[in-house]
Amino acid sequence: MNTSSAGEVFGKWKGLMVVNQIRQMAEDNQQLLYLKNKVVEEQLEEFSGIVNEKLRKTEEENRIVRLRTQMHHEQNKEERDALIEEHAEKLTAMKRRKLEIESLLLDEPAS
Template sequence: MRSYNEMVVTQMKQMSEDNQQLNYLKNKVVKTEQRSKAVEETLGVITQKLRETMEENIIVRNKAKEKHLEYEKEMKFQEKFFHDQIERIHKATEEKESRFEKLLQEERSKARQSDVDSGSSEDRKLRKEQIERFIDCQVKDVEQFEAERDKLIKLHEEKRVTLKMEYMAKEVELEKDLDAALTLVMDKHKPDIFQASSSSS
């Protein structure tokens, strides 16, 4: 026969240890379930906030696009306004040049049509020389005018090219400034890095 100690006491000790182990495991399961539920609730809240943030970002982006389109439309309107002004100036300049050329031709024509055949031979000779000098002078003056006009147009084109280069350089700088400012804003609002809790108790 086995001893009482062996049959009862040892078995009772074993049952007591098993009970303690069972309670410990039950408590651990409850804690794990509670932690899991808390993580699930937190994840739900974070997911909802993320969804709301994404929706807000879409709204903000759409508003920014609308503003950008408004600015583009305004810029096109301004460009057309200035382009129209420049076109009017060009037309006025062309009309002035046309009137100028017509005036030159009229004066030359007057000189050629003047009556050189009347009066004494000395008068005719003097008038002929006067007409030739007038036409020669006018031809030289026209040549000088064309040279000065070409110089002015060349200088004007150089100024336009310089102005356009300065404008494009400023536009590039403006875009760089925007990029740098957006980078700072993104860095400022960069989300924290999520790290899962590693404690297991």
């Protein structure tokens, strides 16, 4: 025969309630950690997306700057080559003119 008193039954019941509350707290803590980790993961993904987008834009801007620099370099090279050719033509014309003058001076009769 069971001779448990009401106090013992209440004590056991109260003990079970405490155990259940402890279990619930452990589950709640586990859930809280899971949710915190999930939030951190989502924030990290969002931050990563922002950083990746900035990187993509920077790479595109750098590509454009390199292209413009290359075009500017080509333009400067063409202008330089044109100036070199122009100066070479002027120098050739000056040499030719000098030779013509020297030839005329040599052909003049002595007075």
